[in-house]
Amino acid sequence: MELRIQNLSKRYPNGTQALADVTLTVRPGMFGLLGPNGAGKSTLMRTLATLQEADSGSATLGNIDVLRDKDAVRRVLGYLPQDFGLYPKVSAEDLLEHLATLKGISQAKERKARVSALLNQTNLYAARKKPLGSFSGGMRQRFGIAQALLGNPQLLIVDEPTAGLDPEERVRFHNLLADIGQDVIVILSTHIVADVHELCSQMAVLDKGRVLLAGEPQEAISRLSGRIWRRFVEKAELADVQAQQRVISTRLVMGRTRVHVYSEGSPGAGFEPVEPDLEDAYFATIKGHVQTAPVPATPAVA
């Protein structure tokens, strides 16, 4: 099953163009949707999750028309929204049981087995009787995945799930996502490049509603080979370097300012070549230093 998004556009009533002609093909596996705040990621996720309307364009999941046949989408969808609310006094087990009933798992025995399996999978079994209000950020997000997996989804959408998690919880959350079946399409929306680097075999970069890059992370990195240069600069020099070079990122490393520059040849004295990574690819794309046409849409087959 493939998710095909074609020419999807959305403008909010206040004039913000949140999605502008978005075309993407998403295959089973982990797909990273990267973009800065306001890029349109949540708008795209909410549209695919049938929670809001697009103005134009189309999206199909296998042979389901995502924009029109919302009930069919909901039967195969798991969704962890950005602002995932919980009932603080209810236990994890009770809420999952309740949600399982709503999902139509009406046999008590089957429901119990499913809930237990999910609590185990998300490492929450020991905490199953505790009120959700007492959960840490990481436990909440893992619970969010448990509820999203209840109906055995074919399409799992997780919107900025690792924001605010501590490093250990992030790793645990990543491992959980990485274990989800190979046949499921998992879309991970995030502004954290490392999330995509660690998990995703496919990705897209979205900015101001437009797809700037789509494909395999490794391809995006390889395209920059030989073109990323590094130099440590004094604070006083930074403005000059920024004026003269195509700076893609500046970062403090142990108190010194490290600059990464995009250049087809050596940018000059003091610069040394570095192996590009996904962060370079992301920032070079966002800053417009590399023009990489999005993967062309495959014509839809009727």
Ligand SMILES: Nc1ncnc2c1ncn2[C@@H]1O[C@H](COP(=O)(O)OP(=O)(O)OP(=O)(O)O)[C@@H](O)[C@H]1O
């Ligand atoms: N209901 C709304 N009405 C008007 N503008 C909106 C609405 N929702 C989002 N926007 C605007 O649309 C743009 C895209 O927002 P969206 O939330 O989809 O981006 P995002 O990439 O998810 O960003 P974030 O990481 O901040 O959630 C932003 O400029 C945002 O301010």
